[in-house]
Amino acid sequence: MSNCAQNNAVETSSLTKEFNFQNTKITALNDATFKIATGEFVVVLGHSGSGKSTLLNLVGGLDKPSSGTIKVCGTDLSTLNDDSLSAFRSLNIGFIFQTYNLISTLTSLENIQFPMKLSNVVNDQLIKERARELLNLVGLANRCDHLPFQMSCGEQQRVAIARALANDPPLILADEPTGNLDWPTGKEVIMFLKQISKTQKKTMIVVTHDERIVELADATMRLEKGRIVNIARHV
Ligand SMILES: Nc1ncnc2c1ncn2[C@@H]1O[C@H](COP(=O)(O)OP(=O)(O)OP(=O)(O)O)[C@@H](O)[C@H]1O
Ligand SMILES: [Mg+2]
Numbered sequence: 001m002s003n004c005a006q007n008n009a010v011e012t013s014s015l016t017k018e019f020n021f022q023n024t025k026i027t028a029l030n031d032a033t034f035k036i037a038t039g040e041f042v043v044v045l046g047h048s049g050s051g052k053s054t055l056l057n058l059v060g061g062l063d064k065p066s067s068g069t070i071k072v073c074g075t076d077l078s079t080l081n082d083d084s085l086s087a088f089r090s091l092n093i094g095f096i097f098q099t100y101n102l103i104s105t106l107t108s109l110e111n112i113q114f115p116m117k118l119s120n121v122v123n124d125q126l127i128k129e130r131a132r133e134l135l136n137l138v139g140l141a142n143r144c145d146h147l148p149f150q151m152s153c154g155e156q157q158r159v160a161i162a163r164a165l166a167n168d169p170p171l172i173l174a175d176e177p178t179g180n181l182d183w184p185t186g187k188e189v190i191m192f193l194k195q196i197s198k199t200q201k202k203t204m205i206v207v208t209h210d211e212r213i214v215e216l217a218d219a220t221m222r223l224e225k226g227r228i229v230n231i232a233r234h235v
Contacts (some may be wrong), residue, residue: 003038004073004170009203010036010059015068017054028054030226032068036205036219038170041197043214044207046223052207053175055223059205060173061089073170090119094164096174096193100156102148108135108159109144115166134162138192154185161193172197174206183212190216 015032018025029051036042046052057063059070061077070077073092080088102111112131116122122130135141138158148156157177164172174193178186190206190213197204206213214220222230 003201004203006074007038008035008071009038009040009073009171010034010205011071012059013069015055015058015070016066017051017058017063018066027226029058029065032228034221034228034231036203038073038203039197039201040218041194041204041216042206042219042221043217044205044221044223045209045211045214048209049225050223051226052223054226056173056175056205056207060093060095061085062095087119090115091167092169092171094167094169094172096157096160096164096172096177098176098179100148100153100160100180102156102160102163104148107145107147108140108151108155108162111148111159112162112166115163119167130166131162134165135159137165138162153180154189157181157189158192161189161196165196170202172202172204174204176207176209178208178210178213183210186210187212 013033015029016027017029018027032055044052044055054063058065059072075088077085103114106114109131112134113127116127116130132144135144138161140155140158143151143155151159172193177193178189181189193204193206194216196202217234219231219233221228
């Protein structure tokens with residue numbers, strides 16, 4: 001199992017992201033300094049436009065900050081060039097999106113195999129075995145050969161979770177993973193993520209609009225207009 005050797009899976013300092021849009025500066029994230037402990041299950045809340053996706057994209061190395069620093073498992077992302085950042089991301093960070101982002105022409109098993117093939121870490125036989133194990137873990141052993149359109153939304157999201165776990169990354173980032181699901185299905189997905197976080201000591205940052213998820217979190221971070229207004233730890 002791949003885990004973060006550091007106490008803090010994520011550590012940022014004065015993280016700021018500005019966008020220039022038609023000669024106007026938009027500060028999407030403003031001076032965000034925070035730490036997330038290894039194994040923590042953190043929920044990020046805030047109104048639409050408050051900077052939640054911006055924050056997640058910066059932590060995940062999908063976007064670069066205007067200023068400030070981000071360390072993931074002790075590595076300062078700004079020290080990595082584009083190739084090493086991609087390699088770092090594929091081994092250390094799993095992404096889950098609201099719209100699943102599965103490849104429509106690949107079966108569920110092939111979708112899960114995809115990140116392992118990209119990162120070239122193990123041979124084809126091991127990749128197949130691990131993909132089957134992961135489908136089993138998300139309760140979809142009987143959906144191996146289904147294409148995304150042949151599955152329900154909840155099932156597609158579970159395949160996306162299995163894919164995020166494929167390379168066994170220590171950090172999982174989820175942007176509104178329950179946004180397209182009804183509450184019972186969404187709750188199941190969140191409970192499942194939390195269970196994986198606890199049993200496999202994975203750090204998870206989950207962006208949501210849904211206050212009902214707060215009670216399941218170890219910590220809650222609230223954003224307003226690009227600023228972190230509160231970080232609460234629930235012990
Ligand atoms: N590429 C961009 N160019 C210009 N402005 C942007 C860009 N991306 C985001 N923004 C602006 O930055 C702010 C924060 O956007 P962000 O997507 O982080 O919000 P959010 O909290 O994820 O919202 P939602 O809940 O609707 O997904 C918004 O005002 C948005 O319009
Ligand atoms: Mg968003």
